[in-house]
Amino acid sequence: DLSESSGHPLADQRVVVTGAGGQLGRLLLPAGRRSAATMIAFGSRPGPGIDVAVDLAEREAAMDALQAATPDVIIHAAACTDVDGVERDPRRGEHSNARATQNVVDATKDAGAYLIAVSTDMVFPGDGGAPYAEDAPTAPISAYGWSKLLAEQTVLEAASGFAVARTAWLYGGAGKHFPRTVLTVLRDRGEMEVVDDEFGSPTYAGDLAESLVQLAKRRGEGIFHLVNGGRASRFTLARETARVSGFDPEQVRPISTKAFLEQYPLPARRPADSTLRNLRAAALGITLRDWREAVREYVPVLAAELLPERERASVDGGM
Numbered sequence: 001d002l003s004e005s006s007g008h009p010l011a012d013q014r015v016v017v018t019g020a021g022g023q024l025g026r027l028l029l030p031a032g033r034r035s036a037a038t039m040i041a042f043g044s045r046p047g048p049g050i051d052v053a054v055d056l057a058e059r060e061a062a063m064d065a066l067q068a069a070t071p072d073v074i075i076h077a078a079a080c081t082d083v084d085g086v087e088r089d090p091r092r093g094e095h096s097n098a099r100a101t102q103n104v105v106d107a108t109k110d111a112g113a114y115l116i117a118v119s120t121d122m123v124f125p126g127d128g129g130a131p132y133a134e135d136a137p138t139a140p141i142s143a144y145g146w147s148k149l150l151a152e153q154t155v156l157e158a159a160s161g162f163a164v165a166r167t168a169w170l171y172g173g174a175g176k177h178f179p180r181t182v183l184t185v186l187r188d189r190g191e192m193e194v195v196d197d198e199f200g201s202p203t204y205a206g207d208l209a210e211s212l213v214q215l216a217k218r219r220g221e222g223i224f225h226l227v228n229g230g231r232a233s234r235f236t237l238a239r240e241t242a243r244v245s246g247f248d249p250e251q252v253r254p255i256s257t258k259a260f261l262e263q264y265p266l267p268a269r270r271p272a273d274s275t276l277r278n279l280r281a282a283a284l285g286i287t288l289r290d291w292r293e294a295v296r297e298y299v300p301v302l303a304a305e306l307l308p309e310r311e312r313a314s315v316d317g318g319m
Helices: 025-034 059-068 081-089 090-111 143-157 178-189 204-220 235-245 257-263 289-305 309-317
Strands: 013-020 038-043 071-078 112-120 162-168 192-195 222-225 252-255
Touching: 013 025, 025 038, 025 204, 038 090, 059 090, 059 204, 059 222, 071 090, 071 204, 071 222, 081 090, 090 112, 090 143, 112 143, 112 252, 143 162, 162 204, 178 192, 178 235, 192 257, 192 309, 235 252, 235 289
Parallel strands: 013 038, 013 071, 071 112, 112 162, 162 222, 192 252
Antiparallel strands: none
């Protein structure tokens, strides 16, 4: 492990993961354990693998629970990521993203611990300037993006060596994510239309989890962009997902965002190109593989879960 020699080995460190029941949190727990850390799983509700259930936006309860955990490190992966839901009711984002993060920041300071808060590419407008480096000017175009930017500012203004780790287009694991939607629609309908003029940095949650653990070891300060390498459109990502799982990529057809929104109106605007560049983490020796490699490794696992036996045979045969 390249990092044990530099920075803080996580062996015997107490690491709290918030949002431990979510897509990223579920992968963070084993990633931390592989570094011999003692992982403490915080979730919004009780469930398998959750050590502490608490609403982080409820200040007193959150502060008490986090202090009782006596953490050395907190990786704050909890968030309300329902982009359209937050657009309809911005208070949800203010509550679950901005206010909850303020409580986590204050508890981390009280504990004398180190904090990494996970943020998003949606703090950028996406109307020029991509790929965005860590110091690029932010200007969210959605209520969700604003709630996450407020959360970021809370962390960075704490001025005690904390980190914000922005990621993008996260997929993998349980729950709803883009490759899961693509395979489900192709399985059930045989074809789909996907926008070909929205670009970003598709990121596998397992790779992000591993890189967050590496960042915790190095106690990185400030803003980091942790995304798989390269740039993709939604359409390219959907076609690659189809191809790797044994579908004909031609079953995925391109459509413009404008035409798509005329058919399926969505309340929140998405950045047209929010591709991120990892400069600062790379300078610490933390890089994530190209997005295509991650898709090629993960999607067959997803296909085996979602596709019936007859299709799985062709997937296995094609590997």
